[in-house]
Amino acid sequence: MANAPAQTAAPLYAGLRKLEAQLAERRDALERGRDLLESRIAGVDKELSDVAATYSVLKKLALMELPNDHQAHVAAVCDAEAVVKEALGEAQVRAIENRPLPALEAVPAPRAEETPADDDPMSEEHGAMLKRLAPEEPQKKEKKKEKEKISPAAARRERVTEILAASGEPMTARQVAEALGHSGTDRTRVEGIRTLLNSMLAKADIVRAGRGLYAATTGC
Known part of the structure; x- marks a missing residue:
């Protein structure tokens, strides 16, 4: 202990x-x-x-x-x-x-892409800007205006006129609808085409060749 x-x-x-x-x-x-x-x-x-x-x-x-x-x-x-x-x-x-003097920082040389070329005073960006600002040729300008003016409805009417002219004979609203790629049994589509044809009749774009028959103006 x-x-x-x-x-x-x-x-x-x-x-x-x-x-x-x-x-x-x-x-x-x-x-x-x-x-x-x-x-x-x-x-x-x-x-x-x-x-x-x-x-x-x-x-x-x-x-x-x-x-x-x-x-x-x-x-x-x-x-x-x-x-x-x-x-x-x-x-x-x-x-x-x-006593040594403090070292001076070296000035980096300009990179090659930043140095302007003597033989190419106009850069690509400057050239592209001038190209955009250059006036368009009259023909190209007119074609551009025509494309801008054509609306979907106008294009559809033009297509209907072409179909009637190519057919060479009067066509019904159902036949025009089928030529446009729609089903002839679709009553809604057919009635829509009939409304369009009647509107073109009122504007004299096409002519009526009989009851329910439509034809191009050149076929009359």
Whole structure:
């Protein structure tokens, strides 16, 4: 019974030692991260100091009055260089001079399809637009108007006239309906054709050749 507390405490001590090792490792990692950040901050501070000193010197140079004489001008430039080296130090001046310039982005060359061809000043789209705007030929224009004017009813009357002319003899409404592709036993269709024939009679498109008989005008 006396060994029971010791057996219970052993796993607890082992867990505490493991946790202590993990915390020590985490502490070391954080310290290394802190040192790295401090180093970077020191570098940034130094660069800020260099920029501030350079700005101060350039501001002084901007206020300097350069003489018109060439030799005096060269001497003034040398004096300005000496001022810069004195303010920044020889090492800082050399570091600034050797600092690489930012790379310029290459301008992409125009694609072949975007480059206008010298021997073809009119593009396909421009040519198509001019073609649409060009006036139509008189014959084509007249045919187009004739097609637009013919309605379905007019086309049907024209077809009936052609059937009567081709028959060469008078026809009944049922025969005309059958010639149009309808069934002769369909009374509704036949009566519709009879109404159409009577309407054409009234307009003198066809003639009556007897009771219930119709014929083309050329057959009279």
